[in-house]
Amino acid sequence: MNRSKRHPMPACFRILPLVLFLILTQGVMAQPGKDQTEVIISKKLSTEVTTVDVWLLSGQSNMQGVGKVSDLPEDIPREIPNAWYWNQKEFEPLVLGKTKTSSRAGEFGPEVGFALGLATPEHPVYLIKYHASGMPLHHGWHANQWQGAEPAPGRRNFYPGESAEDPNQGTLYQAMLKQYVAGIEHLKTQHKSPVIRGFLWMQGEQDSKHELSATTYAMSLKRLRDRLSSDLQVKKLPMVFGQVLPHEPALERFTHRTEIRASMAAADADSGSPDAIPLVKMVSTDGFELLSDTVHYNASGQLKLGRAMAESLRSLVDLTSH
Template sequence: MKNYFYTFILVIFIFTSCNTAKVDASKSKIGNSKDVHVVLLAGQSNMQGAGNFDNLNASEIERIEKVSSRVSLSFNGGKVEPLSYYDNKPSEKYEFTKRFGPEIFIGLTLAENNPNQEFLLIKRSQGGTALYGAWNPNWTAEKAKAVEKEKKQKIQLYNLHIQDIKENLKALETQNKTYKIIGLAWMQGENDAAKEISATTYEENLKILIKSYRDEFGIINMPFVIGQINSRYGKYKAKGPAMVRKAMEDVANSDKNVDIVKTTTDTSWSDYPKHMDNVHYNAEGQKRLGKAFGEKLIILNK
């Protein structure tokens, strides 16, 4: 009788241990701090950035330097570097030499909120490009010709970004590092707002873009944060910007895993300050934009 009793106890113990192991494994997949958290960044000139790094104060620069050992950036297919500014060739428009986009404060916000976490930001951006054309996952030469300037009609930015991402993820694997893609920040739309064909189809094209990124990496609910445009230029400026702005809000409202950084159309640009061109965010604007993106990604990942 004793033997039967001990056998019964042993079976119960093994069953319980196995189930506990399964639960623990499941938890580790959801929130394993050993994973490199990967953030995707995409868009046109305001994602590329025109912030003057030297306009940041000493405290902000010190904070950035403090997290740069665990926050890295790959920009337009370039090698992975610690989070910092990129070199700018001085011009009449931007005379400074140290330039940055929203990635600086996206990385800083995420890192300070997760003090033991490693991050990799993979960014692809190019000014003066459209979702209807260069960024279209269903790119065609005809669509590109309809909206892009001649020198940009052969560029396929979505495909280039996918290539960037896969190369960086493969590099992590060769380093025996695991990773988790935690979302994408999208700052784009001004060029689409400039023409009727791209403005009227922006909502549909944005939904296709989001689905394409999710399908490509098998993350059905991948968080996606939209930066709302507020610039007015191009032949369709009377209707285009308002149309694209509304499309962005409608997409965000239709998907619980999509959020939006809303902006004002007040030309004082008091929410996200701009340069004198009234299009591109200055250092303060990029700082606030990056912080807003980072905070939205944190909320979507809870």
Template sequence: MQTKTKFIGFFLLLFILFGYAQKNTVKVILLAGQSNIQGHGDYDLLEDSVKQRIQKIAHRVYLSTSDNSKIEPKPLSYYTQNDRRGKYNFQHHFGPEIFVGLTMAEAYPNQQFLLIKKAVGGTSLHGAWSANWTQEKANVSEIGAERKALQLYKAHLKNIESNLNRLKQDGKSYQIIGLAWMQGEADTNSQLKANNYQQNLENLIAAYRAELGKLDFPFVIGQINVLPRKYKQGPTIVRKAMETVANKDTNVALIKTSTNPSWLDYPKHSDNIHYNTEGQKRLGTDFGKRLIEFIK
């Protein structure tokens, strides 16, 4: 009887220690892309009940958007953007990270999360986001000297590294659970960028996995649904490329979107490009749900 009691006690201790370790392991979520990851939802339009839910979990869900190691992550909330061009008549913007964080935190009520986001509007996977960046590719892919100099994949890695080092210094363990990717609108504008999108996306996924040392690292793609612009076939080619990548890889999920300009699935602003408050809410929630599926 005494041996049995010791045996039960030993496994009870293991269970407690395992639960403690899980509770004190920070779950890290990566977000990357262009303007619809940057986000132009109006935080002030969210219902008070939703804001209260966000505030309730913000103390254990942090967001980092800088590759400057001196800038610490902040509790999950909106960001302020002064609208100098008059495109939006509000200042408190948010991207999918708000509802990614909320969805994850409510699903795991005792868990801490860190979201690490890198996003610059109007940037291309063929150029600024390329895992195999060259100045030549940036010159033909990006508009303006500032974007031609951007190396966003490397910048995101720098941000990730500085945040993980901070967790280590604080004595915390971590687990990187996946990346939410919303990008591709800029690559629909030319035949070169659109036709190379599938290979560029596969290269990017492989690069993140190699850098993080996780060959099964989950990648969730938000399917672009921009209207045709300079290169009419561009949106169809990029959308198909995203579907092909997801179908080939069991650790890649695709959030499918409609091309119907009523945008009833993920509502948009009047520019027909950027998701509005409700669109960002739905996009972030669906990103969170897909990531939870990978965890389970």
């Protein structure tokens, strides 16, 4: 019986299965699996930049704050929602009694009421605060010693100078600016784009002790705001400040209380005075509760001060945009 002779399979058909296998395998390998997708998404999220609102605070003892956390009412949350505080190393959640915002543990300043009045989930607040108890703004002062009307280098005050290179800049202004820059630069390393929204100032008791520093306080405020705006490259820097020494009669050491309060009132953008400063608002502190020393605000007074500052800044800043 004759059997049909088998012919060898052409080479092209023999390699076809191998080609198909390689094509299918490469197609599957080219598609990222679940783990690969998670890595890609994680990398994307880690490099996204978030715009955040930064608020700068400074002043002397009533900015430092001596309000007692233990005296706050029960309805004040111990962790202030949507608020972050610069601790010289990083921004930490603002937790009362834990976050050190004053020189002494368990005390606080206007930052608490301010954060409560302004922070939202959509617009958290990032706070950078600098304070120096009992210290002046006017260049004539060196700490609590009056040195004369002309500025000089190395004086312990908040005098900002007439330019960034002014050798007469006060050492406190230099330290304040350095702290602000450090906090701002840190945010950039955390994939955040910091927007400086405003400047809160609570100072003036020391300047009330000499006629020149008291009567020219509005001029000193304008110089401070404008210099800080320039040094931080903020085209328009809104500023709010509190009027000092609401108690009457004032202690004897505040010899020019009336003059400095008048100069402060004139500095308000809506005062109608030639000394009015655009984008600057004064908060009247009349009626804010004080300690028995009649100078420093207690816990209730500090809450009111911070909330009043927040409300004033609402009139200066569009909080819905960046």
